[in-house]
Amino acid sequence: MNMHNARWTSLAVADVLHSSGRTIRSVAEETEIPYSTLRRKLASESAFTLSELYLLAGCLGVTPSRFLRPDSRAPVDAGGR
Numbered sequence: 001m002n003m004h005n006a007r008w009t010s011l012a013v014a015d016v017l018h019s020s021g022r023t024i025r026s027v028a029e030e031t032e033i034p035y036s037t038l039r040r041k042l043a044s045e046s047a048f049t050l051s052e053l054y055l056l057a058g059c060l061g062v063t064p065s066r067f068l069r070p071d072s073r074a075p076v077d078a079g080g081r
Contacts, residue, residue, distance in 0.1 A: 005069055006047035012067045013053075014042050016060050031055040 017027060024042065028035040033052055041048050048056075048067070057064040 003044075003047075007044045008069045009048055009053070009067050010042055010044040013048065013056055016056075016062055016066060017042075020060050022060070027056065027059055030059045 017024065024038055025035055027033075028038045031038075031052070033055065040046055041052070050064075053064050053067045057066065
């Protein structure tokens with residue numbers, strides 16, 4: 001993930017977190033992402049991993065794709081090739 005996409009993702013996660021009314025600490029505890037790591041990634045100091053985005057999506061009640069830029073979502077080959 002390039003830094004432009006990483007920044008977009010950080011803002012998307014922050015937006016969903018804020019809209020949920022949850023605190024960073026409560027989300028960190030539920031997802032088991034260390035609080036300091038979550039704060040650093042929300043500040044775009046490093047990129048979220050796909051595993052972290054999956055955990056955050058489950059915790060916040062959205063699909064993981066909510067955190068990906070629309071133009072970075074690759075179409076899925078329904079034929080499995």
